[in-house]
Amino acid sequence: MASRTTHPVLDTRSLNRATLARQLLLSRAELSARDAVEHLLGLQAQNVKPPYFQLHARLAGFRPAELAGLMESRQVVRMVTMRSTIHTHTAEDALTLRPLVQPARDREVNYFRKGLVGVDLGRLDKTARAFVEAEPRTMGEIREELLKQWPDADPQSLAVAARCRLPLVQVTPRGVWGRSGQVRLTTLDTWLGEAGAGRDAPTGSGVDEVVLRYLGAFGPASVKDMQTWAGLTRLREAFERLRPRLAVFQDENGVELFDLPDAPRPDADTPAPPRFLPEFDNLLLSHTDRTRVLAPEHKGRSWRGNQAFCTLLVDGFLAGLWKPDGSGLTVELFGTASKAQRDEIVAEGESLLAAMTEAGAEGGPGNPASVRFGSIHD
Incomplete structure (x- = not known):
């Protein structure tokens, strides 16, 4: 009886760091906005x-x-x-x-x-x-x-x-x-x-190219992951055509994951700085199994009814929510954070406020320390 094929296993933190690297969230990229929108296949x-x-x-x-x-x-x-x-x-x-x-x-x-x-x-x-x-x-x-x-x-x-x-x-x-x-x-x-004018729907290699680009922005990923991102079905055939060109792994549950051979897969212990993300960021929506960024105990916490909240990453994982208001922004943490982490969160929030208030966002440049910890539901 033939043995079941196995591939190198990527644990949750390894998948997290790989995905953050593709998403330009481990360190800010020196890219133009247009090139970033293209790399991420849209926002x-x-x-x-x-x-x-x-x-x-x-x-x-x-x-x-x-x-x-x-x-x-x-x-x-x-x-x-x-x-x-x-x-x-x-x-x-x-x-x-x-x-x-x-x-x-x-x-x-x-x-x-x-x-x-x-x-x-x-x-x-x-x-x-x-x-x-x-x-x-x-x-x-x-x-x-x-x-x-x-x-x-x-x-x-x-x-x-x-x-x-x-x-x-x-x-x-x-x-x-x-x-x-x-x-x-x-x-x-x-x-x-x-x-x-004159552009037709992609078929064959056109679909294959989108698969490769998806892996470059969201990989390593399964067929079902890409289908979740695209809202499509029946993409297995494209992945199979590309299999000889791809690296193949599996997650801790044995799910087969595909990736570009030369794509970055940083060490699981690579530092991941805090990042403020808006509601509906594709990082949280583009995989069937979202545990690479969303711990099971926090599932559903970024929503209340029909309202989606802005989210905060700490150490690469969803760790809280945030909300802008007239005097800055409020951060609600799901758990505890060290003083060093809280200082990093404040610094990142102030960076966001400074960049956005230059263009007329809520909050004011006269309030440089306007990041508060509390409940966004208050």
Whole structure:
């Protein structure tokens, strides 16, 4: 009887340090904001400020104006991609990743079929596309336009169908730091101009390239990990095609993990400084097994009902929450921390406040020691 194949085992701390290295969270990288967005395959952007907080945690000398400028020059865009959530992507990645996840968006439409009885989806596509390409529109305006064609359909189902079937981007000033703006949408091709034309959905080696890039940003990882990140299924075939080019490990539960052979896998004892992350940071959302950053006893603590909290890493793991307010920010620790760790947390928080207040964030430069420990629920 053939013995079961085994691979080198990576324990939880080893996986933690490897992932933090890929995520640029062991030490701040000397990268441009655009290169970081590309390396990370996008930034979770359900709200406006999180992408800026994500880059501050990862890049040396980052200032919000850099990302804001990329948005205004259309080098990066905000749109629905992985897991049906808003992400900030480089223009090139938006053109590649949205087609990759389109099958999942098509399945999402199927959940709303009862509200779309009698609706010709091909006609809906053409109607919605012409409407938003004439000028950027709000989702409410799109819904009302579609109701003119199908008055008996469910309004929410019509809106979901348009959102899922068309590659819609949120146009600026939405998403630009220090500015406000209603969510208005147009198609990716229209927003990018000629750069968006003539690009087809990736197949074969195109999907393989995204697998390699995912491992570079989130590895070592299992097939199910990447499927969780992308909100897709059936990626095993791509991993098997790539197996001869990959390093293969397993976790302490025997789950097979793939990685790029030359990717960094630091020693498990490598120091990991505190990092302030926003709600919905992809570090916490892109693996099926999240114990590499989230201890089982803290599972669910970054949420309350429908509210997600900003999170704090200490020694590489989720160790608390934080919340900005008018006079700085409050840190809520899940457990105890040494004086040295608390000093590091304060210093990191002050760095965040200093960088963000330069661009008009909450808090003021006159309050350099405005990081407090307490409860964010007070």
